[in-house]
Amino acid sequence: MSKIKRGKPAQRGTGGDRNELQTLIHARTPLPTNCRPGRADRINLSYREFIMWCGQVPLMDISSSAANQCRNENDSVRDVMRGFVTDTQRTLDEAPLSRTQIIAIALTALMGAVDGYDVLAMAYAAPGITEEWQINKATLGIALSSGLAGMAFGSLTLTPLADEFGRRKMILAVLAVMGLGILLTAFSRSVTELSLLRVFTGVGMGALIPIIAPLAIEYSNVHRRRLALAIMTIGFPLGATLGGFAAAALLQYHGWHSVFLLGAAATLGLLVAAYFWLPESPAFLIARRGPRALELYNDYLRRCGHEPALQLPAPNAEGPKHSSYVTIFAHRQWTVTITLAAIDMLYLMTVYYVLSWTPQLIVDLGHTSAFATMAVSLGAMVGVLASLAIGLIGINVPLRWITAGLMTGLSITTAAFGIGGFSTMGLVLLVAVTGTFLYGGTTAINGLIVNSFTVDSRATGAGFVMGVGRLAGVISPALAGFLFTAGLQRPSVSVMISLCTLMAASLVLFSRQLRSVQGDLERS
Known part of the structure; x- marks a missing residue:
């Protein structure tokens, strides 16, 4: 099977290592055998990230405990992965607005409209x-x-x-x-x-x-x-x-x-629309990093038509x-x-x-x-x-x-x-x-x-x-x-x-x- 090249660290977000890793992500291979039991629990990585860090491709049906049997021997793949993580935020910043984003922004305008009418x-x-x-x-x-x-x-x-x-x-x-x-x-x-x-x-x-x-x-x-x-x-x-x-x-x-x-009819109608079509803010998920933050962040990425992330991007501060x-x-x-x-x-x-x-003064x-x-x-x-x-x-x-x-x-x-x-x-x-x-x-x-x-x-x-x-x-x-x-x-x-x-x-x-x-x- 093709492996990620070892030795010299990969360039973040560029080069053949990244392309090879992107190809391997969509493959299905057995649990890696070249990773030895060791200190995986000290690395604090998700199962998917850890298996990729070992230079192999994760299987969705392999348990997290199996992943904890592996550890990495060099950092080249993790460097490539960091490039992917950075790219997810760059993609949201640079890509044209998706339908999900347009609908969400439109919903904020409708909320402002309801607020304007109610005031x-x-x-x-x-x-x-x-x-x-x-x-x-x-x-x-x-x-x-x-x-x-x-x-x-x-x-x-x-x-x-x-x-x-x-x-x-x-x-x-x-x-x-x-x-x-x-x-x-x-x-x-x-x-x-x-x-x-x-x-x-x-x-x-x-x-x-x-x-x-x-x-x-x-x-x-x-x-x-x-x-x-x-x-x-x-x-x-x-x-x-x-x-x-x-x-x-x-x-x-x-x-x-x-x-x-x-006003009551408009507000309660908008409540129903927001429940179904308003996602959580990606910036909030990145900043607060709660227990389900990665799951919700990836759900947002998928709804916007982008590939899911392996981990949350680093917050700006x-x-x-x-x-x-x-x-x-x-x-x-x-x-x-x-x-x-x-x-x-x-x-x-x-x-x-x-x-x-103004209305009363005009009257x-x-x-x-x-x-x-x-x-x-x-x-x-x-x-x-x-x-x-x-x-x-x-x-x-x-x-x-x-x-x-x-x-x-x-x-x-x-x-x-x-x-x-x-x-x-x-x-x-x-x-x-x-x-x-x-x-x-x-x-x-x-x-x-x-x-x-x-x-x-x-x-x-x-x-x-x-x-x-x-x-x-x-x-x-x-x-x-x-x-x-x-x-x-x-x-x-x-x-x-x-x-x-x-x-x-x-x-x-x-x-x-x-x-x-x-x-x-x-x-x-």
Whole structure:
């Protein structure tokens, strides 16, 4: 039988030794006889790897105990095998996206869409709730903020579990929480009950985006990571757009309860789809290296149309010896974490003011609830195009510059919405431009956040930053409601809150802590 040449170590991943080994892998030969009993148990190799290390081909029906009777006498075959292990990761990085990867990235976009609809469902239903229950703006502001309070809690507490137990398991869990919560919200009978159920639903919503944001780039090859993140991010405005059109149609013939029933049906349907078609993140499997990591990693490779690996590729960095929270506040990392949290919080002060109050403010200008919903949905649709444009922009444009520019634009349009008096067409145009800056800026800042943490702590880091940011979501709508009730008018409130995003843009552009962070996901 042909054997692997001995003596001089094989070149990793190249040369005749590798080709010969690849041929032998698919053969079927008896258990090797040239390996002597010895110290195999000290080598800590799998049965398949050990037999190949002996210079022979494994038989699938030979027990692991038989493999433990062999030991290798030189390292040439192991050198070749290491080349194969390296190649599996290189293949995922360089090969075109497979159908499995495309479906997985598309599912992250659909999850973003569900999240976008669920977040705005309360804003869509707000005029109907106000009319039916006869509540003032201060009370409405509390109801609008309650879901965001749950989101902050979910980001800070549930997201780290994705770095510990896996992205897929946590996604299924949070989708179940969201679906149940929004379903029960449809049957609320008081503001208190509604607010509590929005907190419960928000716990799931808060954990979802920080998990799927890193997941999108972990499914992608190295050349399409920014685009994959953009596709995931456009799910939010897409959900707001299509969901807004659907909500507008429902509100013409049904009550506000129908808005939440639609969200529940979409969320629970996506839960079923994710159960069947969403694989575990390969980057997580490599980083955490759990008991079934190699099995799940090979299952992912097979689904992507690649040969299975003999062992897991080496992680890019050594896994954390402490909890993920300790890691994101470690030396040289804590300043980046705190800076990003401050930027996200300032930015979202304006974002959630726009998302939560724009429909009601448009109604206050004399337009119908259906028109307000349609206008907000149009802004979200334009935001989809802006997000895709950012994903397609080449790596020659630093992401920090894009982020700062879009934040500045959002600050200007938010102030303009408060100051100017607009015709119907001018109002629609302003909402569309605002959507461009808002959703484009969200895509850009998500890229900065995800790229600032290692795989081992990526979900925790994103969860912490976005969780702190969503505290602004709790504060902003409620603060605006109290300011309106106190007698301040739309121009004053809008200008005050727009300054928060202008400060965020300044931090992005001039902060020393972010200058070392590569804004281009293609290099991560």
